[in-house]
Amino acid sequence: QAEAIARLVETSGAGSAAIVAVDDGYGRPIADRVATAIRRNGTTVVAQTVFDDSEASLRETALAVADADPDVVTVIADGRSGPAVIAAIDPKFFSNFFTSIDAGTSRFMSLMLAD
Numbered sequence: 001q002a003e004a005i006a007r008l009v010e011t012s013g014a015g016s017a018a019i020v021a022v023d024d025g026y027g028r029p030i031a032d033r034v035a036t037a038i039r040r041n042g043t044t045v046v047a048q049t050v051f052d053d054s055e056a057s058l059r060e061t062a063l064a065v066a067d068a069d070p071d072v073v074t075v076i077a078d079g080r081s082g083p084a085v086i087a088a089i090d091p092k093f094f095s096n097f098f099t100s101i102d103a104g105t106s107r108f109m110s111l112m113l114a115d
Helices: 002-012 027-040 055-068 081-088
Strands: 016-022 044-051 072-078 094-102 107-114
Parallel strands (some): 016 044
């Protein structure tokens, strides 16, 4: 999964990426692998943050993404928390979404491209 996400980031032409992951046993390790793969492909990771379902955490995550000003945001979450964090990140900065949900696990991956 990490390599596939890194290839999408590379294909997008983005020079910088932020990685946002749900703070659990799945999100943290896959975010680390995604960051490594993205860097290996030559894209700068300007932010890597984890979040939980609290409004404060979602707000802090959205601010971290805005402050980092990435060309692309990768979201690693589940079917419930993924849409919540995307809604928290100001959608006016990101017009293109590529989303994948694993039907077996309800894991959610999304790539958001800056305008």
